[in-house]
Amino acid sequence: MGDLSKQPGRLRPAPENFLTEEQVKAVAAGRRDFLRKSFMAAGAAMAAPLAARAAEGDPAILNLPEWSKTLGMPVALNPYGQPSKFESQLLRRESPGLARVGQASVSFAPLQGLFGIITPSGLHFERHHQGWHDIDPAVHRLMVNASDPAFLKKPKVYTMDDLMRLPSVSRIHFIECGANTGLEWGNVAVPTVQYTHGMLSCSEFTGVPLKLLLEDCGVDYKKARYVLAEGADGSSMTRTIPMEMVENGEVFVAYGMNGEMLRPENGYPLRLVVPGVQGVSWVKWLRRIEVGDKPYATKDEAVHYIDLMPDGMHRQYTSIQECKSVITTPSGGQRLLEKGFYNVSGIAWSGRGKITRVDVSFDGGINWQQARIEGPVQNKALTRFNINWVWDGKPAMLQSRAVDETGYVQPAYGQLREVRGTKSIYHNNAIQTWKVVESGEISNVQVL
Amino acid sequence: MGDLSKQPGRLRPAPENFLTEEQVKAVAAGRRDFLRKSFMAAGAAMAAPLAARAAEGDPAILNLPEWSKTLGMPVALNPYGQPSKFESQLLRRESPGLARVGQASVSFAPLQGLFGIITPSGLHFERHHQGWHDIDPAVHRLMVNASDPAFLKKPKVYTMDDLMRLPSVSRIHFIECGANTGLEWGNVAVPTVQYTHGMLSCSEFTGVPLKLLLEDCGVDYKKARYVLAEGADGSSMTRTIPMEMVENGEVFVAYGMNGEMLRPENGYPLRLVVPGVQGVSWVKWLRRIEVGDKPYATKDEAVHYIDLMPDGMHRQYTSIQECKSVITTPSGGQRLLEKGFYNVSGIAWSGRGKITRVDVSFDGGINWQQARIEGPVQNKALTRFNINWVWDGKPAMLQSRAVDETGYVQPAYGQLREVRGTKSIYHNNAIQTWKVVESGEISNVQVL
Incomplete structure (x- = not known):
């Protein structure tokens, strides 16, 4: 996937979204007159006068289109709806050679074609360290334990049904991979906003504040100052989170995303939401929370997601995504x-x-x-x-x-x-x- | 579709979402002991103590599941993502005999399984009067004209590209069919919240304020006090909207829904958004806006969407959805x-x-x-x-x-x-x- 010009399909982002093939070719060939005539949109004036359009014989005005004269499709033909066939090129796309195997790679959200602040779940970016799984929620468990028995009175195991019976919150947050725009440090690396900034999405998440679970397990906040989050995938993804972020109520274990259950590639049935913090800490397929008294310096935070500074030293645990x-x-x-x-x-x-x-x-x-x-x-x-x-x-x-x-x-x-x-x-x-x-x-x- | 018990698939809404088949059967048979043992969740205590769960031999705790030991699926295997296979029963469902043909019927959103406030676009309710079409945006047009030339100086025709170059707004609004909960007037009619309230959804919509288009066309607000909105489908759906709603900037012509283009069954490529007003006025596949000096009393507002009062009179134009x-x-x-x-x-x-x-x-x-x-x-x-x-x-x-x-x-x-x-x-x-x-x-x- 290294050569972007070889991406499947033609990348035709807005504002060129709704040109006919003929019009796109005309623009590409520099035939502006064609476009101007086609659009009747000279200079800064938007839209065409009705009379001019009618006089010009625009078939969209003079003739009723087929869909105005025929019976449409019945409801629930496809009970889980899909985008229009005319949107088939608006897709997340794989990284141009960022990783060696697809399972450990990235797919970028097509920001150039998105509106508002909500990212459709079907276009949410992906970053996997060992590929994704569609985990059976009936057998998924969340264990809450401690590195020292003194930190937590009652270690527990929660089923998904246990979690869904607890008080929940719903909040809209962005998630950005710490490596977003990472290829651009030295020079211009990629041509489109999908690749410069596409490891970024924003959804309404629903779940249970982690604070509530820790307190249910009898946490001692004076002793337990850090949390380790662990995923159930094969990458053994683990990340340290300072307890202040949990105590203020912002961190939660989420099962919902944009109104429905999380998508499998985004951590179904459970992921951590750590608002403001880089995506890697939003551990997917969350299976364990451990409380401890110091940062864990796991592989994913000792070798990766650190910043090489001009003096040759690495900066660690700079996980908040700045403005x-x-x-x-x-x-x-x-x-x-x-x-x-x-x-x-x-x-x-x-x-x-x-x-x-x-x-x-x-x-x-x-x-x-x-x-x-x-x-x-x-x-x-x-x-x-x-x-x-x-x-x-x-x-x-x-x-x-x-x-x-x-x-x-x-x-x-x-x-x-x-x-x-x-x-x-x-x-x-x-x-x-x-x-x-x-x-x-x-x-x-x-x-x- | 009249008999709900014959709906395809078993309706297994939350909080029973994540039980195994065996557990569901046990609950249905009244064998609470099974469930209690299975869950170790006696009384009001949520979750199981870790030690008890381990001693009980819960395979989810003692053995690493398959997905923790294997390579997962690569990114972008399906570039437009889909829900988990375990969510296949969370679907919009057809009306129990509300209309005679599928094209003029309803599909209801599964509110019992949704979280937060955003409705996933794949589960947005549908109400069609003549079925739905997947309209080519390259040939779709929006005409703005007037019932009297004195009301509007410059009638115009907008292409989708014209519209997408204009200043836009993005706002989260609910849309509710005026007939939502309509079967319940006299007595209990349907068993689930999907059927009592499921003609209701909420999305972030993006588009151009109608006020901006009318002013672009030289509207005279002193004369033009009403707007007629017309859809491009075969039902010739037409609705009157008072100009006050347009002048305050709230009404807009939307192309975006939850970050991407509208879905075909929700009006792709263009629908009207009339915040707070019943869904029928949010005209789908919007092709024409006409300004006039009085309500139009079209078929869809003279015969339908009116309220039969106790004195035998019909109440008309009560379109705002109350609290x-x-x-x-x-x-x-x-x-x-x-x-x-x-x-x-x-x-x-x-x-x-x-x-x-x-x-x-x-x-x-x-x-x-x-x-x-x-x-x-x-x-x-x-x-x-x-x-x-x-x-x-x-x-x-x-x-x-x-x-x-x-x-x-x-x-x-x-x-x-x-x-x-x-x-x-x-x-x-x-x-x-x-x-x-x-x-x-x-x-x-x-x-x-």
């Missing part, structure tokens, strides 16, 4: 069809709380304008922003810069590299730049 | 497995704004306790509530009663019938009662 944003439409690999008005849209998020502001630049960071934040603004969740833009046909450099409720401002690549150097893999939250050239083509560039 | 709630777990058709602790969970919503409070009664409305509202509280959106309950094994009557930000309190059946009588079909927002008997079985009853 970040990206413009998703228009973005790399897309093409502006013509001059005129565009709704520039993107997402912002912070592992430290709510997003309070997003600014957008069209000239590579010289001038900034405040974007509209439209839609729900939730704690540690994706936040959708939009801003109006009239493209004059000249080159442009699109950037977004987010601010969270702590006052932290998303850094430029220059600022980030000053502190972190260029040798990291994880925790890259720099400002993303999309370059637009006269032809309307958009590419991934880096601005310091 | 309502229902307990979804435990609910009709489910069975409490044993005495002890339960998280009682449900949803509340109001067409007039936010939910401010939900009270729950366990004795048919004599005593009330305030429920916890957990999760996002959004304008005109489903709102999830939860409350702790310890079932003592005696008969109980579970009810929920919601209050919205206008101060309106959801009525009991007696109160509602005093005003509305028993001959209506639409706009039933009465308090729902679930009766629990000693065996743990739960059924739908009515309390005045």
Whole structure:
């Protein structure tokens, strides 16, 4: 999967989503007149006057389409619904050679074609360390124990039914792999937002606060200051979580995602939700929680998910995902069809709380304008922003810069590299730049 | 489909979701001892002590399951993800004989198995008047015109690409069919919450405010006080919407639902979103908006979606869905497995704004306790509530009663019938009662 041009199917992201094949070819060939005629959308004016469209003989206006004259399909033909056949190219896609076997690889969410803040579960990104399983919930168990009997009075084993009878919470949170945008540390590596930022999703999760389970088992918070979470897959995924994150009630064991049970590839029937923290700590197929008095320094946190600093030392346990944003439409690999008005849209998020502001630049960071934040603004969740833009046909450099409720401002690549150097893999939250050239083509560039 | 007992597959809703076949049979046969032994969950104590479980020889504890020892499946095996095979019975289901042909029928969302406030798009309820189509977005058009040229300066035709270049909003809203709970006016009609309340869903919708389109076309708000929305399907669905709803910016033409494009059966590529108003006005496959100076009294609003009052007169244009709630777990058709602790969970919503409070009664409305509202509280959106309950094994009557930000309190059946009588079909927002008997079985009853 190393060569992106060989991805199955043509990548035809918005705003080119709804052109006919003929129109796409015309745009690619530079025949703007064709498009203008086809759309009757000259200059900045959106849409066509009705009279002109009718006079032009637009068949969509003059003739009733087939679906207006015929009986449609009955309900529940497919009782679990699927996307339109016209959306068949909007898919998560595999990593361009990030890992050697499919089981240990990544699939990226198609951010360029998504709206709002909720990621459809069918397009939620994946990162597996040993592949995924569809685990039978009737035999799945969650054990809660301790490294020392003094930390926890009553170690217990919960069935899924036990868990689902306990008080639950439902919260919308983003999940981002610590390695998201990781290929971009040194230079531009991949062409589209699906590959630069696609290890990112946002869902409404439902489950039981871990605090409640630990207290049910008689935890001693004075002694037990850390939690180890362990998954049931073959990778023996284990991660340490500081007890403060559990005590404040934010961490929970989730069985629900976007209204239904978790999908198998996202941890069915149980995963940990650690709001604001990198995805690897949201242990999937969660089978065990152990409480202890120090960080566990497991393989997954001693060798992986650490940051190589300019002085040659590794920084460990920097797991909170700092404030970040990206413009998703228009973005790399897309093409502006013509001059005129565009709704520039993107997402912002912070592992430290709510997003309070997003600014957008069209000239590579010289001038900034405040974007509209439209839609729900939730704690540690994706936040959708939009801003109006009239493209004059000249080159442009699109950037977004987010601010969270702590006052932290998303850094430029220059600022980030000053502190972190260029040798990291994880925790890259720099400002993303999309370059637009006269032809309307958009590419991934880096601005310091 | 008239006989519910003949529905395909066994209806095994939560909290029985994760029992083995053997356990379900044991419960059904009244062999509680089996279950207690199987679960080690005596009395109100949740979960089993680890030592007891190990001593008992629970294979889930003593032996590593297969999935902990083997390589899993690779990413993107199915690039558009699907639910677990163990969730195959959680489906929308057809109406028990509500309509004569499938194309004009209903499928209900399985509320008893859903969490939080987001409805997964694959389980969104359906109500079609002439069946559904998968319309090619490249040829779909939205026409905006007027019944009198003086109302609108520039009638226009928008392509999908035109619309997707305009400023968008993303908002979470419920959609409820005006006929939801309609079978219950006179007496108990159906056994489960899927059939009593399942013409209800909630999603994050993305699209363009209709106000923006009308102003783009030069609307004269002083003259044009109504909007007619028309769908592209064969039913010629048309609904009048008062201009006040458009002017306040709440109504929008949506292409996005839960992050991706609308599903075909929910109006792909374009539907109207009319927050707080009954589903029929959220015209699917939206192809035309006409502005006018009076209500249109179309077939779908003159003959259908009207309320037969006790005096024999019909009430028209009562389209706002009043404040309502229902307990979804435990609910009709489910069975409490044993005495002890339960998280009682449900949803509340109001067409007039936010939910401010939900009270729950366990004795048919004599005593009330305030429920916890957990999760996002959004304008005109489903709102999830939860409350702790310890079932003592005696008969109980579970009810929920919601209050919205206008101060309106959801009525009991007696109160509602005093005003509305028993001959209506639409706009039933009465308090729902679930009766629990000693065996743990739960059924739908009515309390005045």
